[in-house]
Amino acid sequence: MPSKMQKPVLLVALGGNALIRKGQKGTLSEQFENLAVPVRQIARLSPLYKIIITHGNAPQVGSLLLQQESCPAVPKLPLEILVAQTQGWLGYMIESTLDSSLMELGVPSHPLVSLISYVVVDPTDPAFSAPTKPIGPVYRRKKDAPPGYPLVKTPKGYRRSVVSPRPVTIVEKREIRRLIGEDFIVICCGGGGIPVIREGRAFSGVDAVIDKDLASAKLAEEVGVDIFVIATDVPGAALDYGSERERFLKTVSPERAKRYLATGHFPDGSMGPKVEACIQFLKTGGKRAVITSVDAIEKGLEGSAGTQILPSIP
Amino acid sequence: MPSKMQKPVLLVALGGNALIRKGQKGTLSEQFENLAVPVRQIARLSPLYKIIITHGNAPQVGSLLLQQESCPAVPKLPLEILVAQTQGWLGYMIESTLDSSLMELGVPSHPLVSLISYVVVDPTDPAFSAPTKPIGPVYRRKKDAPPGYPLVKTPKGYRRSVVSPRPVTIVEKREIRRLIGEDFIVICCGGGGIPVIREGRAFSGVDAVIDKDLASAKLAEEVGVDIFVIATDVPGAALDYGSERERFLKTVSPERAKRYLATGHFPDGSMGPKVEACIQFLKTGGKRAVITSVDAIEKGLEGSAGTQILPSIP
Numbered sequence: 001m002p003s004k005m006q007k008p009v010l011l012v013a014l015g016g017n018a019l020i021r022k023g024q025k026g027t028l029s030e031q032f033e034n035l036a037v038p039v040r041q042i043a044r045l046s047p048l049y050k051i052i053i054t055h056g057n058a059p060q061v062g063s064l065l066l067q068q069e070s071c072p073a074v075p076k077l078p079l080e081i082l083v084a085q086t087q088g089w090l091g092y093m094i095e096s097t098l099d100s101s102l103m104e105l106g107v108p109s110h111p112l113v114s115l116i117s118y119v120v121v122d123p124t125d126p127a128f129s130a131p132t133k134p135i136g137p138v139y140r141r142k143k144d145a146p147p148g149y150p151l152v153k154t155p156k157g158y159r160r161s162v163v164s165p166r167p168v169t170i171v172e173k174r175e176i177r178r179l180i181g182e183d184f185i186v187i188c189c190g191g192g193g194i195p196v197i198r199e200g201r202a203f204s205g206v207d208a209v210i211d212k213d214l215a216s217a218k219l220a221e222e223v224g225v226d227i228f229v230i231a232t233d234v235p236g237a238a239l240d241y242g243s244e245r246e247r248f249l250k251t252v253s254p255e256r257a258k259r260y261l262a263t264g265h266f267p268d269g270s271m272g273p274k275v276e277a278c279i280q281f282l283k284t285g286g287k288r289a290v291i292t293s294v295d296a297i298e299k300g301l302e303g304s305a306g307t308q309i310l311p312s313i314p
Numbered sequence: 315m316p317s318k319m320q321k322p323v324l325l326v327a328l329g330g331n332a333l334i335r336k337g338q339k340g341t342l343s344e345q346f347e348n349l350a351v352p353v354r355q356i357a358r359l360s361p362l363y364k365i366i367i368t369h370g371n372a373p374q375v376g377s378l379l380l381q382q383e384s385c386p387a388v389p390k391l392p393l394e395i396l397v398a399q400t401q402g403w404l405g406y407m408i409e410s411t412l413d414s415s416l417m418e419l420g421v422p423s424h425p426l427v428s429l430i431s432y433v434v435v436d437p438t439d440p441a442f443s444a445p446t447k448p449i450g451p452v453y454r455r456k457k458d459a460p461p462g463y464p465l466v467k468t469p470k471g472y473r474r475s476v477v478s479p480r481p482v483t484i485v486e487k488r489e490i491r492r493l494i495g496e497d498f499i500v501i502c503c504g505g506g507g508i509p510v511i512r513e514g515r516a517f518s519g520v521d522a523v524i525d526k527d528l529a530s531a532k533l534a535e536e537v538g539v540d541i542f543v544i545a546t547d548v549p550g551a552a553l554d555y556g557s558e559r560e561r562f563l564k565t566v567s568p569e570r571a572k573r574y575l576a577t578g579h580f581p582d583g584s585m586g587p588k589v590e591a592c593i594q595f596l597k598t599g600g601k602r603a604v605i606t607s608v609d610a611i612e613k614g615l616e617g618s619a620g621t622q623i624l625p626s627i628p
Contacts, residue, residue, distance in 0.1 A: 027389050067378075067385040070385035071380055081403055081407075085400075089398045089399050091430040092430050100516035104515050104516070116402060116430075118410060171413070174425060205410070
């Protein structure tokens, strides 16, 4: 085993739908059960790596939006606050599940924290002119969705869409870097981070949701991550996804992935930002990125599952 | 100024109603504005103390309950998750307001984190047999409240009440101790912490809300806090509160405070747990506790406002 100082830094980004599986209603016990699948693997990996966990929140932030729209008695809050709420919600679920898994395994326990994180975005980002990020439940037909909101078509069906600017910098990067340096396991950047803009000497939130994979790649760059794993609900990145010609990629260079991205193989708001985040990660100093399913994180790291995005041999 | 190592540890517990003032609807800009009042004072104090901030969540957790009850389309979640949501929500608001205040003042910036915290409670706590903790909006008359839920009468009116067990231990105490030792400003134990019970080698959440002042006193004991300030919406602890004979206490010993508590001067679910938390704090090694209004934290520390709970001279 490598010495403490040499342990590589591993960032695992969990999909917001790691908690709610297809066909489930999303009760709390279902969510905890689903979550244990990736988290137990992370617990087993914890002696070998310095670990950062990020997570999505698309289903959860969608639920909170529906709830607040159903309740005229309570003033509505912008997405920034709902994202913050999901950081508390999922941060707690991940942390307590990991705590329990570590106790179960009897792994010498690392200090473990789940941090609120906010992420600066650019107020001139063109994303503010159109909603593109799918959140909330998936509707089979357009007319099943609640009326009055923009929808986006995803491979699984229609979903409500919101504005999604690109992450510029993670406000807590210094803190996260220091905690990782001291061997804390850190859960952060939930839901892509709470989006804020910096105006002079103050931060102020914006009504948007940042893509969690792009935020994770930015965090990886700012904190110095070696290996980036995106754990999602499909086995990896595929060409012609969902068609008869669908074939999953075992390894791909960032250059080739970029070409596939440009030719539309990876849908927006779904596999697209994941592949883009991996390309970004390798461009900014990352060593290896893996897109794999939530139940194959360890196998993905071993190279026996998922899609490996590896720098091309020069 | 004392050297870094000698700085006393200050814990400031902010009331959940520090964000929503009487007569306000509770819009987000109102909440940020209200919050800046205590937070600017904390920013000014930050060069002199190692700082922990805790906060309440009674109005916010009440709003989330109302919202989820209005929306049958989304599965309802237990209070543990709603508390976690308020930790994200308020943790973000406090952290970003403090960040902005520190930038404004040009104070050399400390690392600053807002942590998800969960707190172990005892499954045999008698509190589980009856709801006593008021949350959510205040209703002038019983019939103004939504039907079907237990209500409790508070000095301000009727409020919905929930089960509130006592805090046994803060799960993240080791982490918080370490962060304070390294001069981080730590926001934690929001809403009294997410209540969990420990079953063998696992934690599991319970449908309850812990009192944030009692949780803060427990945290103070476990982390080693010197001064405990409870910042609330009244100027201090009063005898015969709300009556013609009302008189605010300037200083009081824990012994005398205990007698006043026993004779009913401090209402349950309001000033009662605050005074009890201060007594607890002094009993477990704390040096000084102050109950003061959110706009008089600095004055409370100077001794020119609020109620000082001081150990009696032996």
